Each structure stands twice: as structure tokens, then as C-alpha cells.
């Protein structure tokens with residue numbers, strides 16, 4: 001049965017997604033891994049559309065981890081090419097739904113051509129405030145937290161910050177995208193029960209929705225089902241039920 005969006009009492013402001021299962025989806029069909037990622041790029045588009053429809057402000061997708069550089073060069077190259085062609089394909093939709101693109105991760109490590117293409121869309125959408133589409137690229141959460149600790153240490157060394165003044169907000173304020181609210185919902189496809197070095201700090205209080213569906217099969221309806229499941233959760237943040 002399809003989900004009635006009007007019946008949902010609460011819509012998370014920020015949904016983070018671990019897009020897993022592209023390889024297995026392709027293998028089951030006798031296709032190449034890149035075919036799986038290509039179909040997965042269509043799911044990203046579907047989720048962007050669904051999120052805009054439901055009123056979710058921030059969508060973050062884990063497209064390429066720091067560990068993914070270890071994949072065969074052909075797959076890494078294929079993923080980079082797919083990223084560029086996907087941006088071309090999404091561009092119109094980003095403008096139509098006023099979606100701002102942002103990148104979270106080691107931007108400098110990406111190939112020059114990819115950086116140039118990304119920069120074009122980053123610039124073209126930077127004034128949109130309704131929705132934000134964040135692509136985690138060459139992203140690793142431990143690296144992000146380590147980088148934040150280093151930046152804080154440098155401020156302490158320079159006398160700009162006292163160790164006794166460091167609190168949770170200080171750490172949050174030195175992550176890659178300090179102005180983005182923490183995700184309230186994290187979706188992982190293809191059934192694995194792992195965080196895989198994804199937004200460890202930001203997901204501290206998030207609800208997790210794990211589905212067996214492979215990412216290329218995760219479309220609008222599956223996203224709405226995740227929102228419905230989120231509505232059934234009782235969020236207490238460590239407190240007691242009122």
C-alpha cells in the first residue's frame with residue numbers, strides 16, 4: 001500500500017543515506033558493477049524528488065568514502081565519470097526545486113575535472129535555501145573528527161581558544177559543514193547493520209532505518225516508507241517518555 005504523505009505527523013529536517021547494494025544488484029542481473037552504480041544514480045534522483053515533495057530540507061548521500069579509493073581503478077574512474085554525468089542529469093531538477101548542492105569530504109583529493117564540474121553546480125545553486133543536497137565524497141567520519149580536533153588545537157595554540165571553553169558545540173562547529181543540522185533519520189539499504197565511518201558524530205541521536213532493498217531498487221515509495229517508519233518511532237534523546 002502506498003504511503004499517504006498527509007498522514008505523517010513529523011518530517012525529519014535532515015535524512016542521511018548509505019547507498020549500499022549496487023554491486024549485488026548488478027551481479028544478480030549479470031551486469032557490471034558500474035551498471036549497478038548507474039542505476040543507483042537514478043535512485044538518488046528519485047530520493048531528491050521525494051524529499052522535496054515531502055518537505056525534507058537536507059539530504060546527504062554517501063557516494064564515495066575515503067576507503068573507496070582502494071577499489072579497482074576502473075571502478076573508481078567509472079564512479080567519477082558517473083558523478084559528472086549525474087550532475088548534468090540532475091541540474092535542471094536542482095534549479096526547478098531550488099535545491100542547493102554541497103559537498104562534504106576531501107574535495108581537493110578529487111580529480112580536477114570532477115572538481116571543476118562540481119564547482120559549476122555548487123556556484124549555480126549556492127543561493128537556494130529551500131532544500132540542500134549534500135554529497136559525501138572522499139568522506140570519512142574519523143578523518144573529519146580528526147581534522148576538527150587539529151583545527152581546534154591550532155586555535156588553542158594561537159591563544160584564540162581556552163581548553164576549558166571547548167564543548168560539544170566547539171567540536172560540531174569545526175566539522176566539514178558546521179551549519180548543517182544533524183540528521184534525524186539515517187537510511188541504509190541492502191541490509192548491512194554498519195555505520196561504515198559515516199557521520200559518526202552527527203548521527204549520535206538519529207533513528208536508523210535499515211532495509212534489505214538494494215540501492216538501485218530504492219525509489220520514491222521506499223523513501224516514503226522510511227519516513228512512515230520514522231513516524232512510528234518514539235524519540236526520547238535519553239530522557240523518559242512524557
Ligand code: FPP
Nearest residue numbers: 019020021022023024037040041063083086
Ligand atoms: C555502494 O554499493 C555504493 C557506492 C560505493 C557508490 C554509490 C554511488 C552511486 C549511487 C553513484 C551516484 C551517486 C551520485 C551522488 C551521483 P556497493 O558497490 O558497495 O555494493 P555491494 O555492497 O553490493 O558491492
